[in-house]
Amino acid sequence: MTQTQPQINSGHRSTGTVAHLRPAYHVRPPSGYLNDPNGPIEHGSDVHLYFQSRPTLDLRAPVEWGHATSPDYVHWTLHRPAMAPQPGGPDTDGCWSGNTVLDDGRIHAFYSGRVEGRPYQSVLTAVSDDGGASFGPAHQVVPDPDEAVMFRDPFVWKENGTWWMAVGAGSVDRGASIALYRSPDLSQWTAVEPLAELPRTRAGGEDTGSAWECPQVLTIDGRRIAVIASWSPEGGPGEVLSFDVDVPPATQRVDLGTNFYAASALRESRFGPLLFGWLPEGRDRPGWNDGWAGVISLPRMVWLGADSSLRSAPVPTMDTLRSGSASPTAIGAQCEIVVPEGVGEVILHFGDQERLQIELTDTTITIDRSQASLAPHAHGGRMVATDAFDPSSGRPAVRIFLDGSVVEAFTSAGRVLSTRVYPTTPPPWRLEAPANTQCWGLAR
Structure with a gap:
């Protein structure tokens, strides 16, 4: 057994x-x-x-x-x-x-x-x-x-x-x-x-x-x-x-x-x-x-x-992890960030010198982790997906899943970008994002 x-x-x-x-x-x-x-x-x-x-x-x-x-x-x-x-x-x-x-x-x-x-x-x-x-x-x-x-x-x-x-x-x-x-x-x-x-x-x-x-x-x-x-x-x-x-x-x-x-x-x-x-x-x-x-x-x-x-x-059952709306001024290490539509920047401020930047244009999504961590062994760099958005799909422009050091971003056209980040500053973190952005804490 x-x-x-x-x-x-x-x-x-x-x-x-x-x-x-x-x-x-x-x-x-x-x-x-x-x-x-x-x-x-x-x-x-x-x-x-x-x-x-x-x-x-x-x-x-x-x-x-x-x-x-x-x-x-x-x-x-x-x-x-x-x-x-x-x-x-x-x-x-x-x-x-x-x-x-x-x-x-x-x-x-x-x-x-x-x-x-x-x-x-x-x-x-x-x-x-x-x-x-x-x-x-x-x-x-x-x-x-x-x-x-x-x-x-x-x-x-x-x-x-x-x-x-x-x-x-x-x-x-x-x-x-x-x-x-x-x-x-x-x-x-x-x-x-x-x-x-x-x-x-x-x-x-x-x-x-x-x-x-x-x-x-x-x-x-x-x-x-x-x-x-x-x-x-x-x-x-x-x-x-x-x-x-x-x-x-x-x-x-x-x-x-x-x-x-x-x-x-x-x-x-x-x-x-x-x-x-x-x-x-x-x-x-x-x-x-x-x-x-x-x-x-x-x-x-x-x-x-x-x-x-x-x-x-x-998978659609990911919605069952949502535990209630999160405050943009107090994001935890487990959350989902959703931008329904439009362009702009989503910035996760981990600390005064650490942040993850996600830029949305009409066609592309760019994730920049060059300033995401002060840890000496953490990797940086930028990643870009073109043809990222499909307003007719019925899906949000982007869904961003944060789970500790894990980031997975899914766009409305089905592009996905997975990366890892290592901020030295523990939560709570602060979210800067377009006005229509939604955010949930995730709990199992």
Whole structure:
């Protein structure tokens, strides 16, 4: 039986002046290092979300699959890890990224197993017989490649009665690719032609990578949309990109902020197709002085824009976190700021010398965190999204979610910018914004 741990906002807080930086309504364990979300799945009345997790900040510790559940995608309960490395097994040095599927009432996980010294992470499967709380022994389902730059992160789905598996890959000669397999029964897998390939290039100013991590495949408006994380041996993680797999890849960024990677998709949910992502730290490693790092993004409904780019909005149940109107002169670390329409500036004044500036024009949104923190290890910089607003959408011009050090901004045209800020001054903070701005405190 899995022992349920306290709710995410149950009082696990850092001591000292950094306590206000800890997220309260985003998913993350009380301590340790978190990165990729894995395998979100609806089972019964709950959604299960798994994620790569280490109990400490020591990156040499083997990765486990952390586990959280929610009845509504907003109020999350943390549980014991659902999967841990098997000593001497095919994942003895880490249970890495993958996804889950439901078949005959059982949840099947497909993921990458790491063994120190092996050139590739093996594609493994394991089955849960207790509703997703834990998974049994793992075994390998497809052979390791003969030669590749990278090979990992399976994503399995069922389409027209056939099971399909996409695996992130890359080769010196052919560039980044999504390897593809098919199966009638989740057991026997046959390799077919790659789902997509792209020699390394720059598209829209972005490096498409020499290999692709965390491939996800969605079906939207009858089109197969791939979501990948670009990667290179010398540079590591790049950006999350999307493209239509049935036309020559024209990649576009999924999130226009500075801190979003390793997206994980739920192809079908009560809100349609969804994405989760990893919000890595926006501070150098010496600044991780409070025992935790990494956060999972808010779940995002996704659709295609007129330019075929993937657009996003928060799930509608996010409204249930609103705890009453907040005073602009006393903003807390957990709040939602909404500008219904128009142009202007939203400025979060953290202190006399710390502020986050968000500028709205007729077409663009710019987030400037160059003055957001006096902390020596905090990152700065500006991020811009064009074609940001669609007054006919029925959505506000921008919804800004603040949760400690996390900022996620969603525009009416479905653009999203995720970033991290580290003000040294604790709340209350002051909001300067257009007269029509609304603000709510958020509480779980």
